[in-house]
Amino acid sequence: MTIRTLLIANRGEIACRIARTARRLGIRTIAVYSEADADSLHVASCDEAWPIGAAPARDSYLRGDVILDVAKRAGADAIHPGYGFLSENAAFAKACAKAGIIFVGPPASAIEAMGSKSAAKQLMEKARVPLVPGYHGDKQDAAFLERQANRIGYPVLIKASAGGGGKGMKVVEQPADFATQLASAKREAAASFGDEQMLIEKYLIRPRHIEIQIFADSHGNCVSLFERDCSVQRRHQKVIEEAPAPGMTEARRREMGDAAVAAAKAISYVGAGTVEFIVDAGGDFFFMEMNTRLQVEHPVTEAITGLDLVEWQLHVAAGESLPLAQQDLGINGHAFEARLYAEDPSRDFVPQTGRLAALRFPDAGVRIDTGVREGDTVSVHYDPMIAKLIVHGADRAQALDRLSRALEATKIAGLATNIGFLAALARHPAFAAGDVHTGFIGEHEADLLPPARPAEDTHLALAALAFMADRKRQAEDSAARSGDPSSPWNRVDGWRLNDDAHHSLRFRDGEDERVVTLHFRRNGFVLDLPGGSVPAQLLADENGDMIVTLDGVRRTATVIRDGLDYWVLPGAGQPNRRLSLIDPVLEAEAMAEGAGARFTAPMPGKIVQVLITAGAKVAKGAALIVMEAMKMEHTIAAPADGTVAELHYGTGDLVEEGAELLRFEAAKG
Structure with a gap:
């Protein structure tokens, strides 16, 4: 292999993943x-690291x-673009070739051929690959x-030609x-x-999204590494992927594999x-697009084939032949990948930013691909994916059981994530039965996204x-630093001078307030809870991992404290919960400032459209402002009939999370 030094032109989990393979190969x-x-983490994972600019x-x-300049100065033989960013940029691939640096990816001509969804579909049409009815041309008025949408018939799907x-x-x-919708998509x-070029396609009802992993070398060899089912999606983005696809017959697998190889060779x-x-309810399949790069979900293919696809990439980029022929390849067992995102499923999966107060994964039985660590910050500048959890089993049932266990054992706190949503997906009986399609989440929304309930x-x-x-740890530290460690004033065992031995704690639970009164007893506590009083003991607590008894039942749980937030991870299939301790001093200050109805930015972002003017009267549900954050658009709508009294930002303005966007006065009566 001629690659001795590899520059990884990416960040996050894919950069860390590439670095692992390169290190094993001595690169x-x-x-x-x-x-x-x-x-x-990706900086720490490599042998050296170079700065390349500002955060955006x-x-x-x-x-x-x-x-490229860094690659030349650092003496890199090759550049691996990972996925996203420059991975499908034909101009960059050409620039690498011109500079004499290996681009670990396809030739620029292949990227150009498939880089436009419209052009790719025209190419596949000539090659007699079946296509979904639609318009894939250059006319964009x-x-x-x-008119094309009307001709095709609703519902239709608007897609960015260069998108993903x-x-x-x-x-x-x-x-x-x-x-x-066309304007928003553009x-x-x-x-x-x-x-902003678009194509229009017929939107199929209950379709499946099945993709074929192919691999080709510069000597004319091309193989299929079988299929992945990526049907379970939210906002057209994959959530859980698996390989092989449930219900796939050997005949259909060969047919789709042959079509994919033919497309690559073309x-x-x-x-x-x-x-x-995309596969319709009758089993017919239609070409959607070709991704000319490694995919986020490639680990499930690695799991069922036993291969390292990054290693194959490096061999092929160095001019070598494929390590195996089609007849040498086979499927072993079943694999799932779940994408853990910083997002709030209860708010239409709106991306979240903030510090990861805790991020702890199971030690065994699961592969973790991540680019962040506990204490890192999820930034507004990049994709909000935190990690991928990959499991493998002898069959689908075993793999799914391992996925459920891995999700329930993952401990994360500090910001809203989709961990509970993923666990609900993995436990859903329809998913267990393999009844998957691209509308799965919407069809089972009541089960997967139930209304908020009190803690x-x-x-x-x-x-x-x-x-x-x-409190006990703080008291012990204070006693150790004091001149009289045995003083009763340093005790937290309920001792009081002329006072009742109890604490009343107030927690914010979403929009509601919950009170817990904690009474001290010789061997523990009695807790007055909304459902009644129960005896309790705290037997052990280390780094938030607790052993307690509640009403005589011994259990383990994790509670992560982040400022005044208590992230409660009870385990045993119970949902995680954030409870915020109400500080009486801070609450009094907030009340003194006064409160009013405010429209605030749900996250840092940019105002891309202001749809109303100050003084405008609007109806409930009317779109007021469109924000862009993390490359997705979010519409701020009127909660009721009323008047937009003031506008605080205009089109193109950048806003921080929590910034007041406008003042709204609801109509009286």
């Missing part, structure tokens, strides 16, 4: 990092010229595209919504890909790629005991 690795990533990706990870990851993609149910596409493909198909007594009890554990 020296070079990381690049933005100002926001100076202390990141356009000023750092998308600066191909800067990255809005009125013309609307669900960005620039909108489902339109009726003609009246087409113009608005804005998202321009922001994410610098290209463009003289080299390297790892994925040909994506259970168990959550409140654990938070109260965690509070007492903190």
Whole structure:
């Protein structure tokens, strides 16, 4: 192999994953990092690291010229682009070739051929690969595209021609919504890909999303590494992937594999790629697109084949032949991958930012691909994925059981995540039965996203005991530093001078307030909870991992304290919960400031559209402001009939999380 030094032109979990394989092969690795990533895990994972610019990706990870300059100065033989950023940038691949540096990916010509969804579909149409009915041409006049949608028949899917990851993609149910959704899709596409060209397709009902992993070398060899089912999605972004696809017959697997290999050979493909198909309820499959790079979900393919796809990439990039032929490849067992995101499923999966107060994964039975550590911050500048949990089993049932256990054993606190949602998905009987399709989440929304419920007594009890554990540690530290460690004033065992031995704790539970009164007893406590009084003991507490008894039942749980927030992780299939201790002093200050109805930014972002003017009267549900954050659009709507009294920001303004966007006065009566 001629690759001795590899520059990884990416960040996060994929950069860490590439570094692991390169290190095993004895290849020296070079990381690049933005100002926001100076202390990141991917920097620590490589042999050396070079700064490349400011936090926004356009000023750092998308600066191909800067990255190439670093590669030359650092003596890199090759550049691995990972996925996202420059991985499907034909101009960057050409620049690498011109500079004499190996681009670990397909040739620029293949990227160009598949880089436009419209052009790719035209190419596949000529190759007689079945396509979903739609319009894939260059004519982009809005009125013309609307006529095409009317011709195809609703519902239709608007897709960014250069897109991926669900960005620039909108489902339109009726003609009246087409113009608005087209404009929104174009804005998202321009922001994410610098290209607002669209294609229009018939939106299939209950389809499955099945993709074929292919691999080709520069000697004319190309193989299929079988399929992955990526049907379970939210906002057209994959949530849980698996391999092989449930219910796939050997005949259909060969048919789809042959079609994917034919598509790759038609463009003289080299390297790892994925040909994506949409499969209708009758089993017919249609070409969607080809991703000319490694995919986020590649670990499930590695799990069932026993291969390291990054290692294959490096061999092929160095000019070697594929290590195995098609007849040497087989499927062993079943694998799942779950994507853990910083997002709030209860608020339409809106991305979250903040510090990871805790991030702890199971020690055995699960592969973790992550680019962050406990204490790191999830930034507004990049994708909010925290980690991927990958499990493998002898069959689908065993693999799914391992996935459920891994999700329940994962401990995360500090910001809202989809961990509970993933666990609910993995436990759902329809998912266990393999009845998956791209509308699965919407179909089972009532089960997967139930209405918010008050915290259970168990959550409140654990938070109260965690509070007492903190008080005990603080008292012990204070006593050790005092001149009289045995003073009764340093005790937290309930001793009082002329006072009742109890604490009343107030917790914020969403919009509600819960009170727990904790009475001291000789061997523990009695807790007055909303559901009644129970005896309790705190037997052990180490780094938030507690052993307690509640009403005589011994159990283990984890409570992570982050400031005044108590993140309660009770285990045993119970949901996680954040409870915020109400500080009487801070509460009094807030009340003194006065309170009023405010429209605040749900996260840091940019105002891309202001749809009303100050003084405008609007109806309930009317769109007021459109924000863009983490490359997705979020619409702020009126909660009731009323008047927009003041506007505090305009189009193009940057806003921080919590910033007051406007003042709204609800109509009286």
